[in-house]
Amino acid sequence: MKNSKKFAALALSTAMTVSMAASVSAAVESKDDLPGATIGVQLGTTGDLDASEYESEGSTVERYSKGSEAVQALKAGQIDCVIIDSQPAQKFVENNDDLKILDDPFVEEEYAICVKKGNTDLLDKMNGALKELKDEGVIDDIMANYIGDEIGEHPYESPEDVDRSNGTLVMATNAEFEPYEYHDGDDIVGIDADIAQAICDKLGYELQIEDMEFDSILAAVNSGKADFGAAGMTVTDDRKENVDFTDTYANASQVIIVKK
Structure with missing residues (x-):
C-alpha cells in the first residue's frame, strides 16, 4: 500500500512537472510576456543587449556562445524563449517543427x-x-x-x-x-x-x-x-563608440522563438 501511495505521489509529481513545463513553453506569447521570463540569447548580440533590459523587470537572461545552443535549451525546456535575428530564426524553425516565431518582431535593426x-x-x-x-x-x-x-x-x-x-x-x-x-x-x-x-x-x-x-x-x-x-552585425550607438560602420547593406529584425 505504501508503495502504491509512493507511486501515485511520484506520478502526480511527474504530471505537475510536465504541466509546469508546458505552461512555461506557452508563457511567452508576445513581447509583453518577457518580464519575468527566462530568455535565451547569443552572447554579445543585440538580442543579448536588448534582452538585458528585462533583467530589471525580473527576467533571467541565459547567454550562449551559439544561437543553436540557445535553441536546444529552449527545446529542452530550460528557457522560455530565444531572442535572435530573423533569418537565423527562420532556419532554426524550418529544422525544428516544435518551434515557432512570434508574429511581432522584437526590434528592427540594420546590418553593416x-x-x-x-x-x-x-x-x-x-x-x-x-x-x-x-x-x-x-x-x-x-x-x-x-x-x-x-x-x-x-x-x-x-x-x-x-x-x-x-x-x-x-x-x-x-x-x-x-x-x-x-x-x-x-x-x-x-x-x-x-x-x-x-x-x-x-x-x-x-x-x-x-x-x-x-x-x-x-x-x-x-x-x-x-x-x-x-x-x-547590427549598428548600435554603443558599438559606434568603439568602431566605425559602413553604410547599411541589409535590414533585419530580432524575433522571439518559442515552443509550439
Whole structure:
C-alpha cells in the first residue's frame, strides 16, 4: 500500500512537472510576456543587449556562445524563449517543427560592416564598393541566393580578371549565423562571406575569413587582428563608440522563438 501511495505521489509529481513545463513553453506569447521570463540569447548580440533590459523587470537572461545552443535549451525546456535575428530564426524553425516565431518582431535593426575607428581610408573604399554592388544588383542577388524563393539560383562568382595585387583583407566573423555566415565543410559561406568577397574583388584584395566568438569581433578589428568585421552585425550607438560602420547593406529584425 505504501508503495502504491509512493507511486501515485511520484506520478502526480511527474504530471505537475510536465504541466509546469508546458505552461512555461506557452508563457511567452508576445513581447509583453518577457518580464519575468527566462530568455535565451547569443552572447554579445543585440538580442543579448536588448534582452538585458528585462533583467530589471525580473527576467533571467541565459547567454550562449551559439544561437543553436540557445535553441536546444529552449527545446529542452530550460528557457522560455530565444531572442535572435530573423533569418537565423527562420532556419532554426524550418529544422525544428516544435518551434515557432512570434508574429511581432522584437526590434528592427540594420546590418553593416565594422572597421577600426578612424580608419576612414578603408571605410570610404568599402562604402564605394558597396554602392557599386548595390547599383549593379549584386547585393540583391547575393541576398536572393540565401533567402526567399530563389535560394541557390544566384551564386556569387568572382570575375576572372580580378587584380588582387593590393594584398589581403582579413574578415572577422562568427560562423554560427546561417544564412549570413556558416560552415559548409571546411569553408565559411553565406551572405556576409559573399558580400565580403565581392567587396574584395572590387578593391583588388584577397579575402581571408577568421572565425571567432561573436563578442570577440570588435576587439579583433580594433587590435588589427582583422581588418573588418561582418557577422550580421547590427549598428548600435554603443558599438559606434568603439568602431566605425559602413553604410547599411541589409535590414533585419530580432524575433522571439518559442515552443509550439
